[in-house]
Amino acid sequence: MKIGLVGLPRSGKTTLFNLLTGASVPTSRYEGGRAELHTGVARVPDARVDRLAALFRPKKTTYATFEVVDVAGIEKGERSGLDVKELRNAAALLHVVRAFADETRAAPAPVRDVLDLETELLLADLEVIERRLERLELSLRKQRNEGEVREQALLVRLKAALEAETPLRMVPLDAEEARVARGFTFLSQKPIFHIVNVDEKAIAEGERAVETFKLGAVAAQAGTRVGWVSAVIEAEIAGLAGGEQQAFLADLGLAEPAIRRVLRECFALLGLVVFFTVGDDEVRAWPIPAGTRAQDAAGAVHSDIARGFIRAEVAGYDELVAANGSLADLRARGMLRLEGKDYVVRDGEVCHFRFNVAR
Numbered sequence: 454m455k456i457g458l459v460g461l462p463r464s465g466k467t468t469l470f471n472l473l474t475g476a477s478v479p480t481s482r483y484e485g486g487r488a489e490l491h492t493g494v495a496r497v498p499d500a501r502v503d504r505l506a507a508l509f510r511p512k513k514t515t516y517a518t519f520e521v522v523d524v525a526g527i528e529k530g531e532r533s534g535l536d537v538k539e540l541r542n543a544a545a546l547l548h549v550v551r552a553f554a555d556e557t558r559a560a561p562a563p564v565r566d567v568l569d570l571e572t573e574l575l576l577a578d579l580e581v582i583e584r585r586l587e588r589l590e591l592s593l594r595k596q597r598n599e600g601e602v603r604e605q606a607l608l609v610r611l612k613a614a615l616e617a618e619t620p621l622r623m624v625p626l627d628a629e630e631a632r633v634a635r636g637f638t639f640l641s642q643k644p645i646f647h648i649v650n651v652d653e654k655a656i657a658e659g660e661r662a663v664e665t666f667k668l669g670a671v672a673a674q675a676g677t678r679v680g681w682v683s684a685v686i687e688a689e690i691a692g693l694a695g696g697e698q699q700a701f702l703a704d705l706g707l708a709e710p711a712i713r714r715v716l717r718e719c720f721a722l723l724g725l726v727v728f729f730t731v732g733d734d735e736v737r738a739w740p741i742p743a744g745t746r747a748q749d750a751a752g753a754v755h756s757d758i759a760r761g762f763i764r765a766e767v768a769g770y771d772e773l774v775a776a777n778g779s780l781a782d783l784r785a786r787g788m789l790r791l792e793g794k795d796y797v798v799r800d801g802e803v804c805h806f807r808f809n810v811a812r
């Protein structure tokens with residue numbers, strides 16, 4: 454699953470990209486904001502994985518990940534810059550909003566920037582819909598086709614929503630409509646995380662960012678989150694060794710680097726949860742969409758396991774930790790549940806799949 458970084462030029466996208474992925478791509482301070490595209494992989498910090506790894510001491514520990522793509526900033530009106538394949542097929546958008554002073558740009562105005570970006574997303578989708586409606590009309594004039602009639606009705610409805618400045622993520626769709634809409638990769642349909650990049654001197658204000666920047670109404674919308682980070686501070690934190698890092702965080706009154714929270718929030722925005730597999734070889738977090746059936750979860754590990762699926766042995770994370778990582782102990786106490794293929798796996802469950810080796 455992929456998250457696309459969007460925002461105005463010099464809002465801190467590439468700085469944040471580097472923090473999320475551990476890359477060291479030059480930021481526009483050095484590059485003058487060249488139209489580049491960066492892709493990377495972000496690891497989702499998870500204290501549960503750390504704990505399980507401490508219990509099992511496996512050869513390998515694997516965290517959940519997602520992909521991140523960083524595109525060049527766009528000014529208001531430059532929405533064509535959003536029509537990039539990597540953004541189109543992203544599952545969610547991460548909008549970096551500048552709230553720090555930059556002598557090369559106007560005073561920060563987070564709400565305005567949020568509304569301006571939403572407008573660009575709406576207009577980009579409107580252009581796509583208008584083009585498609587024109588073609589549909591021509592085609593339907595030649596010959597009536599039920600599928601196209603339904604598509605037209607849907608697009609007319611979506612167009613009306615966009616014209617009323619409603620992002621498509623707020624328009625309820627049934628399964629068939631959602632399937633049709635998916636093909637258009639509408640930008641305003643993607644869940645969005647507006648992350649306010651606060652001034653390093655205002656970091657104490659971070660927790661109150663929603664009120665300070667009057668983003669409460671935005672945060673209340675469906676498929677929308679608002680968060681904060683100080684990219685410059687985070688870059689400093691990332692550059693410190695463990696002990697110094699703890700001291701610096703304590704000075705700032707932070708329990709952990711803000712970027713860890715941002716990573717977890719991005720993961721949640723993608724609608725993903727994790728289940729764990731444990732053993733001497735590997736402790737691993739497996740990302741799955743919330744609501745995934747046990748058989749499909751098994752398929753995340755290996756398609757053969759899904760095909761030959763018999764049962765899932767499921768333990769709660771807390772129970773396993775309380776049993777010091779002993780599955781045998783849980784089994785003996787009847788606390789290892791046997792679940793069938795339609796069981797919906799919940800976040801944090803530890804699964805072991807029983808399966809027939811396929812021939």
Ligand SMILES: Nc1nc2c(ncn2[C@@H]2O[C@H](COP(=O)(O)OP(=O)(O)OP(=O)(O)O)[C@@H](O)[C@H]2O)c(=O)[nH]1
Nearest residue numbers: 462463464465466467468480481482486526684685
């Ligand atoms: N003071 C301050 N400066 C920041 C912060 N985050 C980024 N910057 C600076 O802002 C400038 C732009 O940062 P980038 O991360 O390159 O911004 P960008 O959004 O990727 O810019 P484009 O790719 O040109 O659209 C750089 O000089 C950064 O060092 C911040 O939190 N505070």
Ligand SMILES: [Mg+2]
Nearest residue numbers: 466467481525
């Ligand atoms: Mg950049």
